[in-house]
Amino acid sequence: MAKGMVLINEDRCKGCGLCVSVCPVHILRLADGRFNAKGYRPVEVTDPEACTGCAMCATICPDVVFTVYRQRRKPKQAAATA
Amino acid sequence: MATVEIPADMELVYKYPESLTEAHTHYCPGCTHGVIHRLIAEVLDELGVRERTIGIAPVGCSVLAYYYFNMDFAEAAHGRAPAMATGLKRVSPDKVVFTYQGDGDLAAIGTAEIIHAVNRGELFTTIFVNNAIYGMTGGQMAPTTLPGQVTTSSPYGRDVETAGFPIHMAELVGQLPGAAYVTRQAVLDVPGIRRTKKAIKLAFQTQLAGLGFSMVEVLSTCGTNWHMGPLEALEWAKEHMVEYFPLGDTKMTDRVRALKEGK
Numbered sequence: 001m002a003k004g005m006v007l008i009n010e011d012r013c014k015g016c017g018l019c020v021s022v023c024p025v026h027i028l029r030l031a032d033g034r035f036n037a038k039g040y041r042p043v044e045v046t047d048p049e050a051c052t053g054c055a056m057c058a059t060i061c062p063d064v065v066f067t068v069y070r071q072r073r074k075p076k077q078a079a080a081t082a
Numbered sequence: 083m084a085t086v087e088i089p090a091d092m093e094l095v096y097k098y099p100e101s102l103t104e105a106h107t108h109y110c111p112g113c114t115h116g117v118i119h120r121l122i123a124e125v126l127d128e129l130g131v132r133e134r135t136i137g138i139a140p141v142g143c144s145v146l147a148y149y150y151f152n153m154d155f156a157e158a159a160h161g162r163a164p165a166m167a168t169g170l171k172r173v174s175p176d177k178v179v180f181t182y183q184g185d186g187d188l189a190a191i192g193t194a195e196i197i198h199a200v201n202r203g204e205l206f207t208t209i210f211v212n213n214a215i216y217g218m219t220g221g222q223m224a225p226t227t228l229p230g231q232v233t234t235s236s237p238y239g240r241d242v243e244t245a246g247f248p249i250h251m252a253e254l255v256g257q258l259p260g261a262a263y264v265t266r267q268a269v270l271d272v273p274g275i276r277r278t279k280k281a282i283k284l285a286f287q288t289q290l291a292g293l294g295f296s297m298v299e300v301l302s303t304c305g306t307n308w309h310m311g312p313l314e315a316l317e318w319a320k321e322h323m324v325e326y327f328p329l330g331d332t333k334m335t336d337r338v339r340a341l342k343e344g345k
């Protein structure tokens with residue numbers, strides 16, 4: 001099970017690649033031969049299972065492309081409050 | 083976006099800030115104006131003050147900031163945002179008022195406005211984006227351009243003999259008695275972005291506590307007019323700008339320090 005998960009709002013992406021440079025597990029790349037509505041090569045995840053949910057990508061993104069989820073530290077406690 | 087199932091054991095750790103509209107910005111790819119917008123929005127969300135905040139946009143690349151922030155906004159004439167902020171904050175002291183200004187706006191045409199607003203101890207916050215160049219107009223030399231830096235109006239590099247030295251606004255403003263909290267930060271890597279966010283938060287908290295003027299100078303990139311790619315621009319700024327514009331606080335009154343330390 002992946003520890004984290006990112007959702008990518010593709011059409012906001014300008015293909016600047018800053019996220020690609022900071023992802024500690026190197027699972028981000030710019031799409032090859034595919035373009036978004038703005039005409040840029042959007043970022044995509046190569047190996048979703050490896051995502052740690054660290055949110056480094058979201059922290060450096062100038063265009064708020066990422067939404068990030070991470071596994072709860074104490075699943076039992078969280079389930080109790082849900 | 084397609085709907086995706088979120089596993090039940092996962093929690094949301096980063097979401098789109100409410101203090102931003104859904105508009106796509108016109109900034110160039112990798113331009114850190116976008117990062118700074120995001121940090122301000124995250125801070126205003128965290129402080130729960132979005133609905134009583136008024137921003138003032140400058141003239142410069144961020145002239146359209148009012149389309150991007152989800153709150154009341156005014157647009158000032160070039161460099162005059164601090165004068166407008168003075169009026170807005172004085173007539174509506176319960177509002178959170180901030181200016182967002184570039185280095186051409188704040189450190190060239192608007193130098194008088196910022197200096198006197200700080201000297202009067204006006205109770206607003208300034209976010210000062212220093213990218214060492216005039217972005218919007220095509221990359222001319224700014225007062226903050228580094229010695230030797232090539233721009234469209236200093237094609238042989240800035241010559242300090244004729245064009246003067248880069249102006250250190252955080253140091254200049256920090257020494258005025260009206261300033262409560264002034265700092266210089268940089269959004270050139272993830273740790274720096276995190277520190278910048280903390281500084282922006284403290285600046286707004288300073289205003290909310292009525293402790294005096296607060297300003298965060300943020301070292302930012304302009305890959306387009308520096309003629310560099312987004313990553314290269316971050317590296318160039320880290321290598322050259324930080325050396326000339328040292329990071330850190332240039333003013334923190336005892337009351338702001340107590341606020342920071344939660345006393």
Ligand SMILES: Cc1ncc(C[n+]2csc(CCOP(=O)(O)OP(=O)(O)O)c2C)c(N)n1
Pocket residue numbers: 141142143144160183184185186187188191211213215216217218219224304
């Ligand atoms: C009164 C007036 N003078 C000059 C200009 C031209 N002008 C527009 S933006 C700008 C400089 C912007 O540079 P900066 O504040 O550094 O912002 P950036 O675009 O780099 O974010 C100038 C000189 C203007 N719009 N109005």
Ligand code: SF4
Pocket residue numbers: 004005006022023024025026027028050051052053054055056057058068
């Ligand atoms: S959350 Fe962290 S690990 Fe996951 S894609 Fe973003 S930077 Fe990579």
Ligand code: SF4
Pocket residue numbers: 108109110113114115143213217218303304305306307
């Ligand atoms: S010209 Fe420079 S400051 Fe303006 S949006 Fe482009 S990179 Fe940003």
